[in-house]
Amino acid sequence: MARMPGEMPMKDRDELIAIRRDIHRHPETAFEEQRTSDIVAAKLREWGLDVHRGLARTGVVGTLKGRRPGQRAIGLRADMDALNLQELNQFAHRSSHDGKMHACGHDGHTTMLLGAARRLAADPDFAGTLYFIFQPAEEGQGGARVMMEEGLFDLFPCDAVYGMHNMPGMPAGQFAIRPGPLLAASDSWSMIFRGTGGHGAMPHRGTDPTMPAAAFITATQTIAGRNVAASDAAVVSVGHIQAGSAGSPNVIPAQVTVSGTARSYSPAVRDVIERRLGELGHSLAAAHGCTAEYEYQRRYPPLINAPEQTALAIRAAEQTVGRDRVDPDTAPLTGAEDFAFMLERKPGAYIFIGNGVDSEGGCHYVHTPHYDFNDEIISTGVAWWVNLVRQELGAP
Ligand SMILES: [Zn+2]
Ligand SMILES: [Zn+2]
Incomplete structure (x- = not known):
């Protein structure tokens, strides 16, 4: 394929690819990224950074001060964890751990940030301080939140x-x-309807929780349709229903559990979803002589990019690959990402880098067993980080 922008000396590039494939071959999941964090810490020390370890168990933070004086400090963050998934690739660097796989490219994220640390340590021509934050457990466990x-x-x-x-x-x-x-809040919820249950032939002798449960499932769709403005987005989905026993279809169950997921892009919409699910569940239960027990679990917040930092990230990307290869107004996605916790506390920005299309071998989607991070983009990713630092801390 064509040489990617931000090309680096062959020796440096080869070292980064070797690191990336080594991490890919040895995937580690949430809070168990011991070997990976050993590699990260050793490399950062080798390149002259101060290294702090142990936040959220396996987190690593490398500190690098610029050559020029400056009070400003910025955090550059990568995730290190793999997924519980069986890899189906056959190449030499495929996972050597059964049932675990770097299927989201965090091996590549870690490597690109390491490459940036090496480059900036060799030429710290900036004013201020850089913190290279390598976090565990992005996938579902909120490692970013735990580090904070x-x-x-x-x-x-x-x-x-x-x-x-x-x-x-x-x-x-x-x-x-x-x-x-840019990315949605991801929450989970459950509603347990309780009645007396009873004989399927004599429902009038008791209360039947399948009635409010059925009405509730349909009613969940009125939240996005009737409570959230058409200009906002919300998704409420039922993913699990549990009641009764397959061997006893003539018994009305005493309990029906309905649970699902909710996605939203703003705190206000998130509040509406949480409130309305509760109101619907409790009122429908009461209407049928039953009770409801409701639980709403806020998992990842919406990921919200700050305008000023987003502008800097865009400028760094344009500097790296040219204006025509940067989409500054991409559509929001319904996926979630725990970097959102950091963006709740600090202004900042989160950017996507293309992993490639079909003909470039980078098309398998993340979280699928044939996915692999595309080594051809490592140098571009490193160049973006370096250009971002020049944008952020360039002026003395
Ligand atoms: Zn993922
Ligand atoms: Zn990911």
């Missing part, structure tokens, strides 16, 4: 934070971002 709870921003006070994720199906090395909401 354990004092990340007290120990390493950042004025702004940045993150990057690869995007299969987007041409290799292109960038996409938008100011404002």
